[in-house]
Amino acid sequence: MSCDRFKHDLHAYFRQELAADRAAWIDAHAAACGDCGELMKLAREISCRDFVDTLNEYVEGDIDADRRAVFDRHLAICPDCTNYVDSYRKAMDMSMAAFLGRPVIPAEPPPDLLRAIFEAKKRRG
Amino acid sequence: MEAAAGAPAAIGDEAVLEALKTSVDGAFELLVRAYAVRMRSVALRILRNAADADDAVQEAFLSAFRALPRFEGRSGLGTWLQRIQINAALMKLRAKRPAEALEEGDVDELLPRFVGLGVHEEHLRPWGAAPDAPAVREELCASVRAGIDGLPEKFRIPLLLRDIEGLSNDELAQELGISVNAAKIRVHRARQALRALLEPTWRSLVP
Numbered sequence: 028m029s030c031d032r033f034k035h036d037l038h039a040y041f042r043q044e045l046a047a048d049r050a051a052w053i054d055a056h057a058a059a060c061g062d063c064g065e066l067m068k069l070a071r072e073i074s075c076r077d078f079v080d081t082l083n084e085y086v087e088g089d090i091d092a093d094r095r096a097v098f099d100r101h102l103a104i105c106p107d108c109t110n111y112v113d114s115y116r117k118a119m120d121m122s123m124a125a126f127l128g129r130p131v132i133p134a135e136p137p138p139d140l141l142r143a144i145f146e147a148k149k150r151r152g
Numbered sequence: 153m154e155a156a157a158g159a160p161a162a163i164g165d166e167a168v169l170e171a172l173k174t175s176v177d178g179a180f181e182l183l184v185r186a187y188a189v190r191m192r193s194v195a196l197r198i199l200r201n202a203a204d205a206d207d208a209v210q211e212a213f214l215s216a217f218r219a220l221p222r223f224e225g226r227s228g229l230g231t232w233l234q235r236i237q238i239n240a241a242l243m244k245l246r247a248k249r250p251a252e253a254l255e256e257g258d259v260d261e262l263l264p265r266f267v268g269l270g271v272h273e274e275h276l277r278p279w280g281a282a283p284d285a286p287a288v289r290e291e292l293c294a295s296v297r298a299g300i301d302g303l304p305e306k307f308r309i310p311l312l313l314r315d316i317e318g319l320s321n322d323e324l325a326q327e328l329g330i331s332v333n334a335a336k337i338r339v340h341r342a343r344q345a346l347r348a349l350l351e352p353t354w355r356s357l358v359p
Contacts (some may be wrong), residue, residue: 038271041268041269041270041271042267042268042269042271043267043268043269044268074266074269074270074271075266075270075271075272076266076270076271077270079264079266079344082340083336083339083340083343084336087321089321089336106275106276107271107272107275107276108272110276110277110278110279111264111272111276113278113279114276114278114279114347114351114354115343115344115347117279117282117354118296118343118346118347118350119315119343120282121282121292121293121296121350122296122300122311122315122316122343122346123315123316124289124293124296125292125293125294125296125297125300126197126297126312126316127316134189135189136184136185136188136189136192137192137206139206140188140192140206140209140210141184141185141188143206143210144184144188144209144210144213144214145180145181145184147210147214148177148180148213148214148217151214
């Protein structure tokens with residue numbers, strides 16, 4: 028029962044929306060209960076703000092194994108960051124598709140451009 | 153990642169370099185014919201205007217040809233030319249200073265917001281899977297292009313050079329004359345802004 032209440036209130040705790048006595052109870056329960064203490068430790072390991080601020084390094088694989096493990100543990104408990112990373116990747120993929128997957132120019136260079144380049148070469152050597 | 157100007161040329165690099173030994177004009181023509189399309193696509197993405205792009209392509213080929221005897225072949229000719237084209241296009245862009253749809257500060261408004269001890273201000277709903285239907289994809293791509301076009305140059309150019317032209321973070325930093333960390337941050341902010349700009353279209357098109 029206490030653990031259910033802890034989990035229910037944890038998000039509000041991190042939003043700092045709980046009254047002082049409720050917040051103190053959360054701290055006390057985390058200190059007393061092994062499982063909830065672990066959950067609190069995970070939730071405190073990295074904030075969503077820090078996660079989102081540096082997730083480019085995670086997405087690009089530009090981090091060491093320890094840091095990657097911190098990100099992975101955060102994703103395991105945070106649906107918001109999971110959804111954010113997923114949409115960030117989708118936007119990246121779509122931006123590549125938008126430019127590289129589309130023949131925006133003909134396969135042959137425009138004759139006028141070629142002429143201009145060759146003439147400029149003659150003029151300027 | 154496929155880099156637009158870094159892919160192998162239809163006419164081999166060896167042919168261009170070999171021709172250079174016997175006929176300077178012939179080598180120049182080979183070089184231009186082999187790479188003009190890809191050079192122009194790089195310039196068009198950066199400058200977004202055909203006339204400006206063509207000027208930048210011309211400048212790039214002339215300066216590339218002057219530098220060609222010093223080409224060391226550490227990277228492929230295509231990659232080397234791509235960097236020269238990026239430089240020429242950026243020089244042209246700096247000279248023009250185009251009107252921007254968004255101000256630099258507007259990008260901050262597109263970043264996620266946090267409350268309390270750093271949790272998301274609002275719950276984020278998942279995006280649907282990327283669609284396969286060509287018409288839907290094209291609509292999303294159009295939205296992406298419009299979104300990127302509207303970004304301030306400070307963010308648009310790093311995004312293009314990193315994600316579309318395929319420069320590494322180090323190369324990007326060197327190209328922009330900023331630290332690697334600053335380059336990474338600009339690309340990240342640009343992607344975040346693009347994500348926010350794309351979200352309404354994505355949600356309306358992908359259930």
